[in-house]
Amino acid sequence: MKKLLVLGLSLLLTACASVSKVGPGEVSVKDQLSARLDSAWNKVALPNNGKSEFWTTDGVTLDSLVFYVGIAEGEPLAEQAGRQDKQQARFRANMPAHEVVELYGSVISEGGNSFKLDRLAPAVFLGGDGFRFEYTLLRKGDEVELKGVAYGAVRNGKLYLMTFQAPRLHYFKKHLGRVEAVAASLKLRG
């Protein structure tokens, strides 16, 4: 049954997923953010990615740059499959940075991945107050160790979060500079 489900998902993927190029230059993210890119990324569009956008350079199993755009009070970062309503971790507008990290940590730990926060500090994001955190993620499926960095800010009661993760070997270092540049250029539109 499980297998059939996965098979179905993959059919869905190939039928509906598409990859397009973003940048270089001025680009928009979910129509609400704009970024200025020195080099292009690949945007992977899925039928159900809701309020998030998924970019990669080397592929979905390697590096992922994800934008969660305008998550409102009571909304989850991403709907977690197979969970009851009350088992979804949800955003609250009065969450301090710590609780946003916890929210992200529990979503990313789904399936047995091991998440560890390495650093959390204030940072400028979307041209104003925000926070930045670094983490390590041990992926359960293939035991690849990933490093991650993320920026977040709450504006008008809504959460804007940008996360990047890639294998500790080679890929994280390879893209970190570009990722920091994306974060620095990101603005709320109009």
Added chain:
Amino acid sequence: MLDREEAKLRRSLFLVQDKPLNDYVNRIACRLAGDHCPDLRVYVVRTPYFNASMAPNGMMQVWTGLLLRMSNEAQLAAVLGHEIGHYLARHSLERLRDAKSRSAFGQFLGIALGAAGAGGAAPLAQLALTAGMFAYEREHEREADRIGLELMAKAGYEPIEASRVWAQLLQEIEAEQDWSGDAGSRSVLFASHPPAEERQQALVERAAQIAPAKAETGKAAYRAAMAPHRWGWLEDELKRRKSGETLALFQRLLQEAPQDGELHYFLGEAYRLRAAEGDRQRALDAYQAAAKQANAPAEVHRSLGMLYQQQGERAAAQEAFRRYLAAKPGAADAEMIQLYLKEGV
């Protein structure tokens, strides 16, 4: 020669390598297995779910979610005894019908994965970790329970603790169902084993018939052995966001150790993360109870600070953040806390 799966498990990044912990768990297995001790190797795997498994070559896996849930050494002995029961039963079986039993060894996994998958916990390559587990029919489970109980009694453990393992697990699953409506039974054991109620009842009845020479629970020894690792496992538990199960677990652990500041703190964390009606006050109460205990972690003050801040109690929040920073000046989040101190959350 080491089996391939075992060699792989030994190199897994999820294996808990700590020697004292491994020695402790293996010592209990040996105490139970007697002459068969040299045949067994127990591995501790960092996974926040309740499970243990035995492979035909004597390789046993115990998940940290299970270790977190045992109240004492006798309970862990009950689980290990059950798994050793499988191993011992296999010997007689195998001699009779080698080929047949060999072909049966694959089954558990399919069921295990189905169950784990229902919890969203089975990406395909996780197969590697659960590899080597094998299936028994329900009759085999009952037999393993029977043998496990005998081994426990012979080794001097309090046999009634075996039934408590199941009672505790049932309590958690019911609590989750009450809270979220999730019909539960994420547990691999539940999917493949006889109904938990039935097993618990059978274990109670059989325990009553056994009068062991001595009947230890080994509570203090167990707590001491787990203490250095428990923090990380409690954190893993919070990340599952199964508030019903988690709260039932933490409340039970607290009943057993009402003076444990760390547990009061984690109970507060579970309420804070659940964030349902009235949970803020429950979290606050738990943190304040934690702060009174000798082993209160510094993190209590961080969490208190965030709650006070959200309630607009600025002075109390600042005081709490200061205490956290004083205790953990080099914490990974120190810079963030300094900002909270200066400007509020």
Added chain:
Amino acid sequence: MQQQALFMRAVFALVLVFCGAAGAAANERLAQGFTALPAGARVIVMPMDVELFSMSAGGVLEPQAEWTTLALDNLRRAIRSRPTKNGAVLDTFQGEPDLMLDDFNRLHGAIGSAINIHHLGPLKLPTKEGRLEWSLGPEVSLIKQKTGADYALFTFIRDSYASNERKAAIVIAAAFGVGLSAGVQVGYASLVDLSTGDVVWFNRLIRGYGDLRELDNAKESLDALLQSFPG
């Protein structure tokens, strides 16, 4: 993160859909600027990352350690007896893999999946413009130091076999017009330049037949996987 979880789970399944994908042009298999191994190049064959599974009636995969051991023996024998062109020397890695090698092997699995999905598969990455442009990174020079080799050959193979119940399920499903997979062989092989970490040659194998538990079939599968090997 749901997308990512979805992807991770679908990685393996995705390739099932592309059984018998059309053969790609040879240059798709080579990195830009690389044509063949230099004469006399030393290639170290990394410990193979191989897992064999059985597929139950419900389509659930179970690892089969005994089969895997058998397949590994066969594959090792096959690679030893494989002739090379232009005098390249293939050495099998000796001894137990250590943590560093495990790390690179795991990374290679993720890279192989990415190449499979995004280079040879349907979800092409526009920024790559069709180039085979993946790397394990310069840290692989550690393998060069350790072994003295110039190149490393990484392999990743997952193979599943239908159980009898599965075969029955397939027949029943076929009667209702539903096509179920009977088990499938997926393999990636990468030749890695140990001074840069770059994958200079890559090939994959995706098909619904071939049994690695038998020596002749294992040889045939390995030949298919190493077809177009540039040396």
